[in-house]
Amino acid sequence: MSKARYLRRMKHALSVTRDQDFAAWYQSVIAEADLAEESGVRGCMVIRPWGYGIWERIQRLLDDRIKATGHENCYFPLFIPLSYFEKEAEHVDGFAKEMAVVTHHRLVGDGKGGLVPDPAAKLEEPLVVRPTSETVIGAAFARWVQSWRDLPVLINQWANVVRWEMRTRMFLRTSEFLWQEGHTAHATAEEAREETLRMLEVYREFSESCLAVHVVTGEKPENERFPGAVATYSIEAMMQDGKALQAGTSHFLGTNFASAQNIRFQNAGGEFELANTTSWGVSTRMIGGVIMVHGDDDGLAVPPAIAPWQVVIVPMLRDGPEDQAIIDYCRDLRGQLGALSALGEPVRALLDLKAAKAATKRWGWVKKGAPVVIEVGGRDVAGGNVSVIRRDRLYREDGKLDSRVMPRGELVDTLQQVLEDVQAGLLARSTEALRARIVPVEDWAGVEAHFAEGVKNPGWVDVRWSKPTGAALDRVVERLKALKLTIRNAPLGQTHRGEGSADAGNCVFTGEPAVERVLIGRAY
């Protein structure tokens, strides 16, 4: 690192680098980019405007895709009666452990100036704050579905859910989080399976096009299935520390939930059948993935498609008589840029007029990861210029900040292309990082060596396995657990499909002939 760069870093950058301590770096990006903060309520965070703005962009872009595939949004109750969980034993086993339980509906004074739940207002049946809504939505489906004509039912909900977590980490694992949960019911298993994979593909395309995060789509192993699911699929993303982040899941539930909740329909022949259902969801966890894929030692870099502001104009004022001319110039520029389109939408351009020093604002927007920051001083106004910083290539080769002076007209002419290049460049970098960190390994010794203590950033390994089930799978899971590893998924579309295939070989765990390849790694 050049001295100039070093000095700049000292002044403006994060207090910790990714190399020094990835976990501490992650927290510091969240703090310095004003994404979120601890709320004072255990396990719950406050999502601040820049973080929530990213979530709003995610919502808008994903919601368009969910609607384009025929789904409608609904809203179901926050509270689920305890008895709903009792109906389906398997579901209870999976979710009943840690949930917020409402037991009273009133507070009263305790006679000592404090408040307590009113003993006279105890609920007859406690209510659970939804950890997910299969049970309450299934009950609605049972009311809505009578005939084959009522199918498919294709609905989605944007909501908050609560899973009481002992160890929390902002965005990645919080007691309350925001998500969407899609729920559908179909006449046949085949249709429901198609739906499950269709939504997985929507997630993949969304993740790559909008988040610029390359992911692997695949099926989770049996032990990682959603409780009650016949098959669970995921998109898995590669973080910069080599760990995996499960960024979205899609479940084929077969008739398991329909049977517990009595979702039946009369088919064209007049007979009653159970519906086949699916569910699928992504959450605010995705923002954690964006941070760990696109962040660097200067803070976050937000892909233009999901940046609340894609271009921020910072006027360099000096509390002097020329300030008004600078502000007028900036206002006019903002109007000009806002009239452009990029990535299929009007450009989101902000003029930052907050009462702070221009350098503080510049570095604030760098930390937040605004894709393009434009500085305008008196000299720029005089020359009809602007000074442009691109977040995705902040420094020149000599380590100095890469701030380019250009005629204002050039900025206007090229901005659309710049934003599209930044978006594509971030995706290309993510694709490259994913590919470079997945290593094929032939046997268990290779797995152990790959993940031996002290190996930095091992990424994932790609191995053959025989897809054991039951107790044999438990033994595999235990062996992996000792190395802090999990099976991420069995990628879709792989050519390896067992004996006789070009990629035939033996399972790294059992030594038996393998039937497919799976990805193994450490994970969030």
Add this chain to the structure above:
Amino acid sequence: MSKARYLRRMKHALSVTRDQDFAAWYQSVIAEADLAEESGVRGCMVIRPWGYGIWERIQRLLDDRIKATGHENCYFPLFIPLSYFEKEAEHVDGFAKEMAVVTHHRLVGDGKGGLVPDPAAKLEEPLVVRPTSETVIGAAFARWVQSWRDLPVLINQWANVVRWEMRTRMFLRTSEFLWQEGHTAHATAEEAREETLRMLEVYREFSESCLAVHVVTGEKPENERFPGAVATYSIEAMMQDGKALQAGTSHFLGTNFASAQNIRFQNAGGEFELANTTSWGVSTRMIGGVIMVHGDDDGLAVPPAIAPWQVVIVPMLRDGPEDQAIIDYCRDLRGQLGALSALGEPVRALLDLKAAKAATKRWGWVKKGAPVVIEVGGRDVAGGNVSVIRRDRLYREDGKLDSRVMPRGELVDTLQQVLEDVQAGLLARSTEALRARIVPVEDWAGVEAHFAEGVKNPGWVDVRWSKPTGAALDRVVERLKALKLTIRNAPLGQTHRGEGSADAGNCVFTGEPAVERVLIGRAY
């Protein structure tokens, strides 16, 4: 009513008319228009796609306005520790009564196949499900605000809140509801008062432009203030049964919350001052207002600005060989209409291909209140025509359904104007209904006569009052309560301002010289 109309009604219309039983009619519109339904969870409703679609439109249009006035969206925790409510006594008195209280964070089996809250997982401090977020947001403001440079803080949140209600009514009063709550902090009381009134004006303009619901803006009397507020303002709408609906509120909180929560800033002179705060909100209750303003005995009529689908195309199929030509024609038409703009946005046009009879679909969309329904049969295709039904003028003078055959080109040429006319027409009707039902009354005897038992649809009265406070106000409230009346608000911008004004006179309650006029009515 003509016989033809009577017969149609019998077949398709609601089971009850407004005249017969307004409350039952309201419930039947909600059911027949597929807006919402009981969830099986006490006091909580399921908002179905058509109802939620209206809410999404409300969110989008109001959010644009909230952002245009400089506010940013955030998200704060669902749970509020009990101690936060203890901090501010006045706030506790107002809200502590009926709230959902979380006391446990785990469920366990009861040994009898059921589940119970785990006694070993009792929370040290119970958590309240937010009834509103002043306390938790105030705590964040105290962290965020240090200097005058940090002010104003202008934020908003879209969220679910819970107020345990003993008697619930869908959309109007449910235990859980959806809303937005704006919260702001300012350096001066003057600025905060301006903000309070600015957002009240945003609500008025939104209600009239988007909901087509004319409202009266004004200040609530002291007894109706939000607990802890210095002043509370509301928008009040007139329902078809003459009752008032408070459709939104905006509160000037002075330094009351800032003092309890220690929101202090250093002013330009280096001294510490308390901030002045505001809060303002509207909720899913607005949908109840839309139903009771625009509904009729055929169901709901949704103003085009908030209609999830503004135009619905129903192909009249006969399970015959000409069906495909009809579907192709409709698909093409849908594309053509979707390329148009009305009310500043692309037209939202749906082709309804559900497996049901055309007449069932037509009446389904009438009940839902889609502004324009287009039917296309084989004869229409042959002639290049469409059959158009406008929801706002469903019947001809002779009582028959007013379905107009017109060339397809005419529909395309006129649709934008039709949608804008429907929107304007609904607002004009609402304005007229509000004005016609507000009657000036000079004395208490006049009030009693106006609201005497048996008087149908009395609307509101407009009276002079001396704005009593404390015990004198309590006596006024009691007298009104005996007639089931409340003071709705003191309209803004009134010319009457006490003695010497052109409208001088005496208070209907106290006989003392009046200082302003207030509106009085029955209310939801």
